[in-house]
Amino acid sequence: MPLWPVYTGTNEPHDGITELPPPPPWRAFDGGPPLPSPDATADAAAVSPDRTHRAATYRATEETVQLVNAALYLRRPLLVTGPPGTGKSSLVYAVARELRLGPVLRWNITSRSTLHDGLYQYDPLSRLYAARHTTAPADSGIEDHLRLGPLGTALLPYERPRALLIDEIDKSDLDLPNDLLNVLEEGQYEVPELIRGARDTPVADVLVHGTDQRVPVERGRVRCQAFPFVVLTSNGEREFPPAFLRRCVTLRLRQPDDARLADIVRAHFDEEPDAYAQSLISRFLSRVGGGDLATDQLLNAIYLARSSDLGADSLDELAERLMPYLGEAQHTDAF
Known part of the structure; x- marks a missing residue:
């Protein structure tokens, strides 16, 4: 068969x-x-x-x-x-x-x-x-x-x-x-x-x-x-x-949901998302309805959170700058 x-x-x-x-x-x-x-x-x-x-x-x-x-x-x-x-x-x-x-x-x-x-x-x-x-x-x-x-x-x-x-x-x-x-x-x-x-x-x-x-x-x-x-x-x-x-x-193709984003993060980093990565996923999803965002932007933010010794406030500010709506490079709305 x-x-x-x-x-x-x-x-x-x-x-x-x-x-x-x-x-x-x-x-x-x-x-x-x-x-x-x-x-x-x-x-x-x-x-x-x-x-x-x-x-x-x-x-x-x-x-x-x-x-x-x-x-x-x-x-x-x-x-x-x-x-x-x-x-x-x-x-x-x-x-x-x-x-x-x-x-x-x-x-x-x-x-x-x-x-x-x-x-x-x-x-x-x-x-x-x-x-x-x-x-x-x-x-x-x-x-x-x-x-x-x-x-x-x-x-x-x-x-x-x-x-x-x-x-x-x-x-x-x-x-x-x-x-x-x-x-x-x-x-x-x-x-x-x-x-x-x-x-x-x-x-x-x-x-x-x-x-x-x-x-x-x-x-x-x-x-x-x-x-x-x-x-x-x-x-x-x-x-x-x-x-x-x-x-x-x-x-x-549609924007992935919470479970699929976690699966994508797991595949790219070969481990479970930690608490901060999970919070970035939640913030990413909360912004999706307001404009176009790419999964790459989320992965970049998670990588820098894992690879730097920045504090939580600095990481939040950096993540915001890494995840503007596509086509709106000057967008400044907070998470």
């Missing part, structure tokens, strides 16, 4: 991803030839110590576990919304670590981001310069000036799904969510520059995102075999087209 849940939220790495049932018939992909998945032990080298720590200490709610598994089973992107500091981007690192999906591919979205940026980057000027200093055919060597982007790499025909973070999609141009629809629906894309050179180079070895590894691309066409685990994060600053939302599994 297939395993449910595949992602458990326990932070214990395992190979349960191999027990996923076949995809729905309308989400089956047949890309190839298959590529071996990156070694999961490369995670620590691929991301910062901060991301590694957050992946190991992430605390998933029951709703998060259920909807992550729904996205994995259905081979659908997971759209994660919620206030800043609720762990939206940390989630993908935790899932990749537990399921041994290898290093997370990350695409940070700005107002200038385009679909092309996510798929691949091609530098025609460097190729033109190289052509002036070689006698090679005009359409040869294209692969030396082309690198797949995070989305383009995630859609390669890996044996296991890659993990892809498309961070802060609501910062994008209005057209980007619609532009993503076809690629995420079809699980494939084309590289016109390689298609044009396919007569001379039917198989091009191109660089992938984030490493110096090269992978073969046949006749400029890429199609996934295992649909990647795609997490798109949003701070809820804009609405998305219905067609885009229909193709995603949507998870809304």
